[in-house]
Amino acid sequence: MNFGYLIVVSSNSEVDYLKLAYALALSIKNTQRPGYDKVALVIDNPKLVNKLKSPWVFDHVIAWDKETFWDGRSWMDQLSPFDNTVCLDADMLFLRDHSHWIDYFVENSELYIPSKAFTYRGEVITNDHYRKTFTKNNLPNLYSMFTFFKKESKTALEFFELGRYIIKNPIEFSNLFLSKQKPKVLGTDEAFALSAKILDIGDDISYNLDFPNLVHMKPMIQNWPWIADKVTEHAGFYFSTSGSLKIGNYQQYSVIHYVEKDLINDEIVSMLEEIAWDKN
Amino acid sequence: MTKGILIFAHNGPEVDYGTMSIIAGGLAKKHLDLPVSLVTDKWTIAWLKESGMYSKAESTFDKIIEIEKPRTKNTRKLHDGFYSQTIPFVNSNRFSVWDLSPYNQTLLIDSDYLIFSDRLNEYWNTDSSVMLGHSMNDITGERSGILDRRVSETGVHMFWATTVMFTKNEESRFFFKLVDFIKDNYRYYADLFRFDPRQYRNDIAFSVAKHIMNGFETEFVYTLPPILTVFDKDMLHEVNGNRLTFLIDKPLNCGDFWAATTTGVDVHIMNKQSIMRNKEKLLELV
Numbered sequence: 001m002n003f004g005y006l007i008v009v010s011s012n013s014e015v016d017y018l019k020l021a022y023a024l025a026l027s028i029k030n031t032q033r034p035g036y037d038k039v040a041l042v043i044d045n046p047k048l049v050n051k052l053k054s055p056w057v058f059d060h061v062i063a064w065d066k067e068t069f070w071d072g073r074s075w076m077d078q079l080s081p082f083d084n085t086v087c088l089d090a091d092m093l094f095l096r097d098h099s100h101w102i103d104y105f106v107e108n109s110e111l112y113i114p115s116k117a118f119t120y121r122g123e124v125i126t127n128d129h130y131r132k133t134f135t136k137n138n139l140p141n142l143y144s145m146f147t148f149f150k151k152e153s154k155t156a157l158e159f160f161e162l163g164r165y166i167i168k169n170p171i172e173f174s175n176l177f178l179s180k181q182k183p184k185v186l187g188t189d190e191a192f193a194l195s196a197k198i199l200d201i202g203d204d205i206s207y208n209l210d211f212p213n214l215v216h217m218k219p220m221i222q223n224w225p226w227i228a229d230k231v232t233e234h235a236g237f238y239f240s241t242s243g244s245l246k247i248g249n250y251q252q253y254s255v256i257h258y259v260e261k262d263l264i265n266d267e268i269v270s271m272l273e274e275i276a277w278d279k280n
Numbered sequence: 281m282t283k284g285i286l287i288f289a290h291n292g293p294e295v296d297y298g299t300m301s302i303i304a305g306g307l308a309k310k311h312l313d314l315p316v317s318l319v320t321d322k323w324t325i326a327w328l329k330e331s332g333m334y335s336k337a338e339s340t341f342d343k344i345i346e347i348e349k350p351r352t353k354n355t356r357k358l359h360d361g362f363y364s365q366t367i368p369f370v371n372s373n374r375f376s377v378w379d380l381s382p383y384n385q386t387l388l389i390d391s392d393y394l395i396f397s398d399r400l401n402e403y404w405n406t407d408s409s410v411m412l413g414h415s416m417n418d419i420t421g422e423r424s425g426i427l428d429r430r431v432s433e434t435g436v437h438m439f440w441a442t443t444v445m446f447t448k449n450e451e452s453r454f455f456f457k458l459v460d461f462i463k464d465n466y467r468y469y470a471d472l473f474r475f476d477p478r479q480y481r482n483d484i485a486f487s488v489a490k491h492i493m494n495g496f497e498t499e500f501v502y503t504l505p506p507i508l509t510v511f512d513k514d515m516l517h518e519v520n521g522n523r524l525t526f527l528i529d530k531p532l533n534c535g536d537f538w539a540a541t542t543t544g545v546d547v548h549i550m551n552k553q554s555i556m557r558n559k560e561k562l563l564e565l566v
Contacts, residue, residue, distance in 0.1 A: 121437075121498065122498060222434075224434060225426050225433055226433070234433075248435070249436050249472065249473050249496060250436070250497065251497055253497070
């Protein structure tokens with residue numbers, strides 16, 4: 001089986017996305033089984049990778065600078081070197097082995113994007129604070145931070161092509177399809193959801209499963225009774241030298257989408273590196 | 281394997297927990313068809329004798345287990361309708377139930393939890409060492425707040441220790457030792473779990489222990505059913521067989537009430553004075 005994770009980053013003056021991708025790749029190497037731990041990085045300036053202490057965590061480094069910021073992820077099907085790929089956001093961490101998820105997807109899916117995420121306390125997120133566009137326009141509730149696809153899939157090809165076209169023409173598609181609540185920025189989640197709706201494949205690519213379990217750390221959807229700007233202003237982020245993570249009083253076992261980019265500091269990167277070096 | 285029910289009762293200056301435990305114990309014995317034992321102290325026993333209730337206690341309880349009354353600095357504001365008073369509150373020795381219970385399997389209930397059904401008998405054969413009441417259901421369904429559902433806004437799920445069922449084994453022994461440890465280090469755990477430390481609450485200590493024992497995750501597979509609760513601002517108005525009539529406090533309308541009834545369901549009546557005002561009718565049911 002040819003499988004790997006794909007991370008797409010580009011240079012940004014405010015956030016060091018390569019550092020986040022490096023931490024994610026380390027966490028994948030530290031937790032996933034051999035054969036399920038390949039990582040490909042797409043980056044506009046590949047020379048930067050050689051400055052990392054362990055650049056070997058990226059099995060493939062692909063130079064590509066056609067898009068900036070998150071728009072690059074919509075090209076995942078064109079960029080991936082793997083036959084079977086999960087494309088991830090850079091600001092995520094793996095904390096335990098989820099290789100069995102991949103077995104299921106390779107066996108049963110051409111394209112899968114989860115439709116649910118969880119709070120740090122393990123509750124399914126139902127609050128649509130950040131997703132009014134989805135609810136008001138009746139879009140499938142896709143979380144593209146974890147997108148599985150097969151390279152040979154015609155469905156995936158059609159889906160990503162339309163997604164890219166939507167991102168290139170946000171005003172036209174917003175006016176036509178998202179008139180009840182137009183997004184400020186038509187991002188990958190909105191574009192993919194709209195693509196799935198137009199192609200009428202929402203139920204095929206996002207049916208209900210008990211996995212993947214993705215913890216989404218945006219602050220206003222954590223079922224707190226007050227307004228919050230950051231999760232970490234209210235619940236601590238405790239990363240240990242053994243690679244485990246507790247948020248507030250909850251041990252985390254799922255894949256974390258931590259959102260706050262400054263959480264991954266040099267200390268946490270060092271801890272992840274130590275674990276990787278011990279393992280290899 | 282022996283099964284039974286246990287109730288703790290330590291009288292205070294304002295509340296006759298001893299008599300309440302006879303009502304709660306008698307109803308539990310009648311509807312669950314199991315022996316009930318009482319854990320109490322010499323002062324409560326003396327009052328039961330003085331008030332002529334001790335013979336009723338002897339006939340109700342399988343065993344009356346006398347222990348030292350714990351010293352307490354704990355107080356609580358206890359409402360009776362819209363009147364209220366702050367009273368001492370002895371609740372710090374529940375952790376000792378593992379050592380005190382004469383049964384292999386024990387259902388621990390509060391003395392203000394009145395059982396009118398056999399629903400809890402469904403849980404004895406569950407594959408779990410310790411189970412707590414899942415949550416609290418306000419009788420109106422509208423008045424519970426976030427601190428009835430969680431130990432704090434960002435904190436862990438609040439189980440309700442009004443009902444606790446456990447099997448004596450190493451796991452349950454460790455659980456109650458942990459509850460004791462949390463009680464002894466309550467301020468530390470309040471900092472860690474972000475709850476209000478000013479009044480020791482068994483619900484919180486038990487919830488934190490449950491969370492820790494479950495690997496710092498919340499687990500809802502093995503729990504007792506939610507606790508149907510009538511707040512202390514409400515009043516038990518009338519007892520007519522298994523049918524209880526309550527006057528329910530209307531939020532934001534002090535002194536204004538709705539009427540509500542329950543028939544044949546287990547109910548946690550937090551207004552202890554109103555239980556005592558209806559004690560004759562309730563004792564007739566025992």
